[in-house]
Amino acid sequence: MGFSGNNNIETLLAQIRLNPLDPALYLSLAQYYYDEGEEEKARSIVIRRREMATTNAMIHRGWGELCEDLGLARQALESYQKALRFNPNDEKTLLRLAELLADVGRYEDSIHYLKKLLKRYPENEPAKNMMAENYRLLGLKGQAEALSSFTSKENENTIVRQFPISISNEDIQNVIRLFDGRERGYGLQKIDARSGELFYQIIDLPLPPEVIRAHLRGEVTLGFFPLREDKTIKVSGISVWIPFRVMAANIKNHGHLMFLMEKGRSYMLRMNSMLKSYGISSYLEDTGSYQLRLWLFFDRFIHFLKVKSLIQDLMKYQPLSIEESLMVEPIMPTVPQGVSWVEQVMMLPLGVHQGTGKRSLFLDKEGAIYPNQVKFLERIREVNISYIQQAVKNLNSKKTYQNPKSKFPSGQGPFQTLWENCLIIRKIGEKSLAGRDLLSEEKVVLFYTIGLLDQGEEWLHYLLEPGPRYHAEKVSRQARRLAPNPISCIKIRDWLPELTSSVACNCSFDLRGGKYPSPLLHVNPHSVPSTTDIDQIEKLPLKEIALRYLRLRNELEELEQIRQRTEDILERHFAKKQINRLKIQEKVLSRREYEGQITWEIGFE
Structure with a gap:
């Protein structure tokens, strides 16, 4: 399977004597010894001659294949990488390198070369199957199914029936109100069937209500642009996620990924608690794709750079320290690209992530899932930016503050x-x-x-x-x-x-x-205002006058009951103290009894 050459050992040795600097001849000699079962001789030639200078990518690939056969994984990797240096798009080299990287546990690098291979050769079945398996191990079943003929059978035979939720016009208006942004344009999350990668198909039209309804039902997955033409936003927050490189590096260590997600969840709950102590309402969402978002909704549009500065200030007082395994950043409408910034589309909450097949869900203050997600949108409260400014001011001055x-x-x-x-x-x-x-x-x-x-x-x-x-x-x-x-x-x-x-x-x-x-x-x-003057009452309609009269009669009856109860209490106190008069400021309250009846009089001293 190595580089082709003359299998006649004598002829091959004679050619080497004539051309001692030709690496192809040494590759053929090493391959000959390997085929003959003399692995030590083959290994000796590989170690001494593999580094010979050449720009021929096929020779470097041949050395890599032979090193693999001899169990020299590190040397094989070096040879494949040299081959790609001279022929970056060689299909066989890319596949062999991706397979070897996966074998030695370097899944992140393996996926990198598989993506490169599939981008150039989308019909390469071994690469597609290998990439699909990687996606499956990462829990990205949607992307795995896009690359292979395998379809998940989960819940297919369950006897528990599921019913589609009813989406009202008010529910749709809640989504529009909370996630208001660019006046025109939205995205539909898709999976590239050739590479399995996620992307957004941008639609340059106003967002129709029926598309939002389909998103909430899980029929499509929407992305929205938070940034308006005047560079203001009405929604932002904090995002914590596991970078793909960390996911790939732990492709067979799912427990570690779950540990990182719990760390991220704990951080977000602490941040939520801190914000709540300052009267700031925030709402935690699990996107279903190794990402958590803590949303802040504003009662008006604010310049996005002002929001970014305030959120960064808040994050300084609730740091996340898990080396580089987790990323935490403000949720912003733009991302850096080269020397500029590019507007980005964000997945709208409550949709089904196309990569994982999991639905985005809001979590309560304990990190548990809210039971009715669509109706939960009614509970979301928009906050005035002044609350965040006051929180930052108190944090900067190290002033202890409690809502x-x-x-x-x-x-x-x-x-x-x-x-x-x-x-x-x-x-x-x-x-x-x-x-x-x-x-x-x-x-x-x-x-x-x-x-x-x-x-x-x-x-x-x-x-x-x-x-x-x-x-x-x-x-x-x-x-x-x-x-x-x-x-x-x-x-x-x-x-x-x-x-x-x-x-x-x-x-x-x-x-x-x-x-x-x-x-x-x-x-x-x-x-409590005073009651309306009688002159104004005379100008009212008859029914309104009658209603006010009935109200006054009710109030008088109520006051009469209170007066009688108060007099009973006064009677007990006067009898206990054996008095009939009590001076109160400039007036005198007198108790008089006549023919068994007690009356109360108010006069001046």
């Missing part, structure tokens, strides 16, 4: 005051924080009390997020459209009679100035 919500319900502020003084608000809030679904009336109570406080929108998100039907965008939209008047205690009792009776809702307020009872009076009397 006020992390200390909840301790601390001071309007929300804590309301929480401590209104049992109704606390009960509804505790119910939501426990992950239970709220009644629509209970949500309205929170919106028209907490939602009207300073930073009310932030507190609404905090309370409602654990609930099963939390929708971040709807909460923000409703919080920004609230009417200025808070809900009254009368309305709360009317809507939630069982809850109000169970917690003894009997707060007493100063209602001077025409104010009506409301939980917000615990926080600030000025937060």
Whole structure:
């Protein structure tokens, strides 16, 4: 199988005496001895003559093949590489070198030469089969199947039925809202059937909703361009992945790859926790292809270089140190290429990665998979860039910072005051924080009390997020459209009679100035407006006047009940102290009894 030559030993030796500098003759002599079973003589010639100078690639390949036969793997590699130096695209040399590299465990280099071979000779079946096996060992079954006739039979005979998910127009709008980017253009992830490599087919058209629907169903895999024409982005984050060279080097050490992924997951969860402590919402995704992405969604478009700088600052305070086995970088819309930068297409979450056949999935704060991935998009909350700027500022100044919500319900502020003084608000809030679904009336109570406080929108998100039907965008939209008047205690009792009776809702307020009872009076009397003047009421329609009258009657009845309970309490205290008069500032509260009836009078001293 070596370089062809005259097998007559005498003739061959005579030719060598005439041409002692011809390496082809020594190769033929070594091959002759090997074929005759005299391996020591063949090995001696290889060691002494293999380095003879020549530009003939076939001779170097011949030395490589003979070295392989003699078990000289290192020398064989050197000879094949020399052969490629003079003929870089030689099909046989590329294949033999790739096979030998795989045999000695250098899978990364083997795959490199296989890719080069398949790019030049896409119909080379041994190379395709070998590359397919490498992809299979790496868990890239989609790429393996593209190169071979083998098709995965997973789940083919299962008796458990699977049903396609229903994708609503609102689900599609959530995707468009969160992953908004370039005004025109998107990519479809494909596999090159010749080399098995992934690529994106770029479509220079606006992204149709039906393509997004197909992506969510796993029928196609979409890529999007985050960068708009004005170089701004609305989504970014941090990416951790295993480089292909590390994957290839550990092609038969799958446990090590899983160890690296767990390290990456742990890092991302720590980063997520750090961001949360600064009031920054972030969302972890496993792409299904040895990559994790921690997404940040912004409430407006921001220049991508500004975002990049802020994320790099955050990453400095949560370093990842696993030598070079894992890569961590900001998720950016461009990648370096030569001396410039090129816009890149990114795989849209929740799709099926064509290489691995695995679906991209969002993970919770414990690293577990969320059960309903499409509906999870409703829970994603966009963050204001000022929160990240403040976090970086505190980190740079080494100032210890804790998000006020992390200390909840301790601390001071309007929300804590309301929480401590209104049992109704606390009960509804505790119910939501426990992950239970709220009644629509209970949500309205929170919106028209907490939602009207300073930073009310932030507190609404905090309370409602654990609930099963939390929708971040709807909460923000409703919080920004609230009417200025808070809900009254009368309305709360009317809507939630069982809850109000169970917690003894009997707060007493100063209602001077025409104010009506409301939980917000615990926080600030000025937060509750005065009732409408009678002159303005006269201009209203009859039904509206009647409704307001009924509301006033209800409030009066409620106040009368509170007055009676308060008088009973006063009676007990006056009797205990054996007094009938009590001076309060400039006034005197007097207790009078006539024919068994007790009355209370307020006068001046």
